[in-house]
Amino acid sequence: MDFKPYIRAHTDELLQSLAALIRIPSVEGTPEAGAPYGREVARCLHETLALCERLGFPTVNMDDRVGWCEYGEGEEMIAVLGHLDVVPAGDGWSAAAPFSGEVKDGRIYGRGTMDDKGPTVAALYALAALKDAGFVPSRRIRILFGTNEETGCDDMAWYLAHGGETPVMGFTPDGEYPIINGEKGIMNCAYARRLEQTGPCRLLRFEGGTAANVSPAYAMAELACPADAAARIQASKVTVTPIEGGIRVEAQGVSAHGSTPEQGENAIGRLALALTQLPLEGELADCMAFLAGRIGMETHGESLGLAMRDDLSGDLTVNLGVAAFAEETLSLTLSVRYPVTKTYDDAHPRMERAFALGGFHETKMKHKAAIYMPPESELIRKLSQVYEEQTGEKAVLKSIGGGTYAKSIPNLVAFGPIFPGDEIREHKPDEYMEVERLIQNAEIIAAAMYELAR
Numbered sequence: 001m002d003f004k005p006y007i008r009a010h011t012d013e014l015l016q017s018l019a020a021l022i023r024i025p026s027v028e029g030t031p032e033a034g035a036p037y038g039r040e041v042a043r044c045l046h047e048t049l050a051l052c053e054r055l056g057f058p059t060v061n062m063d064d065r066v067g068w069c070e071y072g073e074g075e076e077m078i079a080v081l082g083h084l085d086v087v088p089a090g091d092g093w094s095a096a097a098p099f100s101g102e103v104k105d106g107r108i109y110g111r112g113t114m115d116d117k118g119p120t121v122a123a124l125y126a127l128a129a130l131k132d133a134g135f136v137p138s139r140r141i142r143i144l145f146g147t148n149e150e151t152g153c154d155d156m157a158w159y160l161a162h163g164g165e166t167p168v169m170g171f172t173p174d175g176e177y178p179i180i181n182g183e184k185g186i187m188n189c190a191y192a193r194r195l196e197q198t199g200p201c202r203l204l205r206f207e208g209g210t211a212a213n214v215s216p217a218y219a220m221a222e223l224a225c226p227a228d229a230a231a232r233i234q235a236s237k238v239t240v241t242p243i244e245g246g247i248r249v250e251a252q253g254v255s256a257h258g259s260t261p262e263q264g265e266n267a268i269g270r271l272a273l274a275l276t277q278l279p280l281e282g283e284l285a286d287c288m289a290f291l292a293g294r295i296g297m298e299t300h301g302e303s304l305g306l307a308m309r310d311d312l313s314g315d316l317t318v319n320l321g322v323a324a325f326a327e328e329t330l331s332l333t334l335s336v337r338y339p340v341t342k343t344y345d346d347a348h349p350r351m352e353r354a355f356a357l358g359g360f361h362e363t364k365m366k367h368k369a370a371i372y373m374p375p376e377s378e379l380i381r382k383l384s385q386v387y388e389e390q391t392g393e394k395a396v397l398k399s400i401g402g403g404t405y406a407k408s409i410p411n412l413v414a415f416g417p418i419f420p421g422d423e424i425r426e427h428k429p430d431e432y433m434e435v436e437r438l439i440q441n442a443e444i445i446a447a448a449m450y451e452l453a454r
Contacts, residue, residue: 003129003446010125011439015108017051018121018438019101022110027088028151034064037085037155041147044084048120048145055128066159067145071127072137078452079142079170080445081156081405081412082120083149086112092429107432115426116405118433119173119417119441120145126446137453142167149174149405156408166410169379169452173445175404175414178387181380182313182340182399183407183414184259185370187348188212191360192331199281201225204246206325208268212335213258215319219267220250221275235274237265249274258319258335259401261299268323269296283359287330290358295320301336304354306347310339312372313399316347332360337401340372368407372399382451383415390444393420415448417441 007014021044029038036042042064049059052069061067070077089098089111096102096109103109112118123143130141142165148155160166189212197203201223208219223229224246233240237252251271256264272291280288294303301307301318309315322333338347344367352362373380375397384395404414417437418424425431 001130001133001135001450003126003133003135003450004443006129006132007125007439007442007446010128011435014121014125014438014442015103015435018108018113018118019103019110021047021084021117021121022101022108022112023099025089025099026085026112026147028085028148036063036065037148041085045145045147048084052124055124056131057127062159062162062164065147065155066164068142069124069127070140070142071131072140072453074137074139076168077140077142077165078449079144079167079409079412080123080449081144081146081170081172081409082123082174083116083146083405084120085147085150086115086117087150087427090429095430095432103435106435108435108438109430109432111431113431113433114417115431116149116174118438119445122417122438122442123173123445126442126449129442129446130449135450135454139168139453141449141453146405146408149408153405153408160409168411170412171383171415171448172405172412173416173441175406175416176398176418177416177420178393178395179380179383179397180400180404180406180414181373181375181397183371183403184313184337184340184399184401185342185344185347186368186403187336187338187344187351188334188366189336189351189362190331190333190364191355192329192363193287193358193360194329195283195287197282197284197328199279199284201229201278201280201284203284203325206271206323206330208251208271209320209322209333211258212321212333213319214321215253215256215258215261215264216267216321217253217255217264218250219253219271219323220248221271222246222248223278225278229278232277232279233274234277235270237270238274257402258321259317259337261317261319266297266299266320268320269298272296287359294354294358305350306336306354308339308342308346310341313340313401315339316342317401331363338370340370340399342370344369368403371406371413373413379411379413379452383413383448386444386447386451390447416444
């Protein structure tokens with residue numbers, strides 16, 4: 001079926017439609033009636049559904065959280081999942097204004113051009129191309145428009161909880177090519193321990209890190225302690241400074257993404273190791289011994305009893321992302337990524353036991369199950385065929401430690417929009433997408449819709 005002429009003939013229209021959406025700064029805002037994720041996010045959803053209707057597709061708006069358009073008939077449905085919300089513009093833009101949608105030098109600029117408005121609009125014009133070519137699918141084709149991917153994926157949780165149909169298969173153009181068929185399970189969790197402090201050294205402050213999924217590059221503690229305690233700490237990348245009545249201990253690390261903590265050096269773990277050189281007593285001594293001995297600079301959970309791996313995605317990883325001490329309570333926030341062939345029940349009970357032995361109790365747990373679609377599954381076979389036919393390149397399957405939008409709804413994998421070797425530009429200043437890459441995505445998405453739905 002020849003759908004490419006339609007896409008090429010409507011390139012200008014596609015770019016104009018995308019630019020109109022880019023000009024809406026759909027960053028999460030204050031919830032209000034008719035706008036659960038903020039007024040601009042809701043406006044972007046309304047404009048997208050209006051575009052669908054202009055292209056001849058019926059639409060549904062579920063409580064201004066999720067919308068979709070659909071084409072074809074049949075009991076089964078295949079889905080393409082995109083999102084319309086974006087991260088804040090940030091500083092450092094020079095090539096174009098962040099919400100301009102400006103086209104120049106073969107590129108379209110603006111926040112969301114790559115993540116994820118560009119690929120989502122490409123999917124919509126891909127569907128229009130199939131309709132124009134007279135394609136009669138055996139499975140309905142639904143493009144889902146999410147609005148809360150960047151800040152939690154509560155949109156799709158709401159969709160599923162309120163009767164939203166689950167696709168038999170599908171993909172999200174919110175990752176990378178060729179195909180991400182495996183994503184580690186993610187446990188973002190928090191633990192806390194209240195300390196009854198005794199002895200000559202008392203913890204006053206302990207803090208480091210900003211988020212569960214970032215390995216911290218800096219951590220510090222302040223302690224009330226004897227003046228001679230400072231001399232006890234001898235550690236690389238750790239500095240000790242006298243303060244009134246005690247010392248400040250600062251540890252330097254190397255930042256890394258929480259899915260690959262082995263590429264960094266965790267400053268919180270380094271700080272805990274340094275503090276164990278002090279004459280700590282009682283519960284404070286036990287707490288720091290646990291933190292240093294069971295976590296420290298480890299990244300695979302060995303001393304926590306969490307170590308596990310598979311050949312598809314490698315080792316489980318543990319990232320201690322945030323530590324804070326307030327009201328005599330030490331709180332820790334971690335991100336644990338377990339292998340794609342393992343489950344929550346393989347990892348979580350071990351973690352709870354380990355922290356309980358350290359005197360900590362769990363205060364928060366947010367879990368996203370692992371994804372693994374085997375190469376022989378219909379979805380992976382067909383997406384591999386499409387990618388190889390459309391690009392002439394081998395469809396090498398990938399398993400990752402990070403999480404994509406595919407985790408938010410069953411039976412999906414990440415497929416595009418970033419090609420191997422291309423710069424990853426989302427969330428950066430001067431985010432853009434090459435016009436030719438945008439059109440190439442539309443062609444690949446159309447071919448994938450055709451294969452999955454026919």
